[in-house]
Amino acid sequence: xxxxxxxxxxxxxxxxxxxxxxxxxxxxxxxxxxxxxxxxxxxxxxxxxxxxxxxxxxxxxxxxxxxxxxxxxxxxxxxxxxxxxxxxxxxxxxxxxxxxxxxxxxxxxxxxxxxxxxxxxxxxxxxxxxxxxxxxxxxxxxxxxxxxxxxxxxxxxxxxxxxxxxxxxxxxxxxxxxxxxxxxxxxxxxxxxxxxxxxxxxxxxxxxxxxxxxxxxxxxxxxxxxxxxxxxxxxxxxxxxxxxxxxxxxxxxxxxxxxxxxxxxxxxxxxxxxxxxxxxxxxxxxxxx
Numbered sequence: 001x002x003x004x005x006x007x008x009x010x011x012x013x014x015x016x017x018x019x020x021x022x023x024x025x026x027x028x029x030x031x032x033x034x035x036x037x038x039x040x041x042x043x044x045x046x047x048x049x050x051x052x053x054x055x056x057x058x059x060x061x062x063x064x065x066x067x068x069x070x071x072x073x074x075x076x077x078x079x080x081x082x083x084x085x086x087x088x089x090x091x092x093x094x095x096x097x098x099x100x101x102x103x104x105x106x107x108x109x110x111x112x113x114x115x116x117x118x119x120x121x122x123x124x125x126x127x128x129x130x131x132x133x134x135x136x137x138x139x140x141x142x143x144x145x146x147x148x149x150x151x152x153x154x155x156x157x158x159x160x161x162x163x164x165x166x167x168x169x170x171x172x173x174x175x176x177x178x179x180x181x182x183x184x185x186x187x188x189x190x191x192x193x194x195x196x197x198x199x200x201x202x203x204x205x206x207x208x209x210x211x212x213x214x215x216x217x218x219x220x221x222x223x224x225x226x227x228x229x230x231x232x233x234x235x236x237x238x239x240x241x242x243x244x245x246x247x248x249x250x251x252x253x254x255x256x257x258x259x260x261x262x263x264x265x266x267x268x269x270x271x272x273x274x275x276x277x278x279x280x281x282x283x284x285x286x287x288x289x
Contacts, residue, residue, distance in 0.1 A: 047261055048258075050258035051258040051262040059262060062256050066236070068241070068263075071240055072241050074155065076221060076271075079159055079217050082159035083216040085160050086164050086167045089164070090166075090171065093168050095175060112165050113165055115161055115162045119225070121229065123226040124229030127158055127161060128154070128229045131148040132150075133149070150230065150238065151237075152237070152238050154230035155240065158227050159227070166212050171205055171212055174207075175205065178201065182200055183196055203282070207279050218268060223242070231243075
């Protein structure tokens, strides 16, 4: 081993066991790994073991049936669309809560967290009643033949509702730490408002924004309670993959349910891995800026 390689290994080894406020690297590291294994890895291992009873061919056969493919498409595409919508309007909501003072600000700030506390079934029933053709909002669109509840649009509304707090709560602290003098300096140097937003503010918010989008997307993919009441649950139209899993379980087809869950897990992991990679890239670029 060369001297440079030895120094690099020594540096990384020291940083790996860098002292911290919690004493005992071995104890704390072992506890963290054990806790992660029991809470996350072990259930996932059981899921994969149950799906393995079908074999790769069986999993592929279950996952590629037309009904399952349609449900996966509905779940993932609408979840991605809801996360993107929340990225825009969640950032605007965070900006308003941080940069402006107005009557009722604390009340509005507290209302952002309601989707966290509200049971998902209650949220689904409320949204279905609101956006149905005879509801307060749905009745406004009914004369034009636009139906929101019991369609994919209803799924989108429900996923936006449950995902908004994730974006607001991840962007809000970063905005609070962002010095307004940076924006004033940008304006002093002749930048327009749009240039200040897209070249100064947005790059600073991007890592936190991507974190919020990833959390909102992950929550939306697995959402069940609030969606089934407003989706209509029509196969090939508004049926979500979690509902198919529940249907398989009710039919005592545990292997089939595990196969669909495994496919969802794989797709979600790849999507989140891509988002995390983009987040790491944006942080490195921001650090070099």
